[in-house]
Amino acid sequence: MSETGLATQNNVTVENVNCFDILKVSVLFESSLLQDNDVQMDAYLAAYEEIMKFFQLMGSVFSFVSSDVRSKIDILYALRATDTEEQQHFNSIRTMLEYEKEAQLLNQKGYVSGSRTLLRLHRGLEFVYEFLNRIQAIPDDEKTVEVCKAAYDDTLGKHHSFLIRKGARLAMYAMPTRGDLLKKVCSNVEVAKENLPTMLDHMRTNYDRTEQLYTLHDLHSLP
DSSP, rough: OTTTSEEEEEEEEEOOOHHHHHHHHHHHHHHBBGGOBBHHHHHHHHHHHHHHHHHHHGGGGGGHHHTHHHHHHHHHHHHHHHHSGGGGGGGGGHHHHHHHHTTTTTTOOOOOOOOHHHHHHHHHHHHHHHHHHHHHTTTTTSSHHHHHHHHHHGGGGGSSSSHHHHHHHHGGGGGOOOHHHHHOOOHHHHHHHHHHHHHHHHHHHHHHHHHHHHHTTTTTTTT
């Protein structure tokens, strides 16, 4: 297995889709960073596809965040794939927010807002960042449950109802040790540990830019 999560079968190199590729996420988030503090949509969505693998590999433990992530990603893919002139407005996060706000689409009945959809992914990304960032500070033999609870309470939990928060915290009791978690989701643990800090740097920059754009357009409170 190579550092990019590739496996060789019958002399053909193919992507190992059954692991969470930290290096791939790092590269994608880095490539999503555009000039003028903007974020390119396609690279962002590709990075989130890889994060979806992390959720799926963790199983029901992370169902509180993964349950509707797939549908949110698909909505944004659909906006990017439209054959109309509107497609260009969804090239980046900045252009999407500006377009939907100026065209007064955010409250238009029957319109599925990309800005509202991305806001949900943005909140989920903050949780993923905080969780992975905090497990760097604990040893391999320590359970990740308390770290996960703290990361959730400080981020995504603020936007969930009482029942979802209760269910999420109960599910977290099944969280493994840090060492077992990395073995479960990564094909090469040592390579994952080596690339995790850089990936988190790019993820944080991406999150901060998106946060600033939503603040600039006063869209954090989209229902």
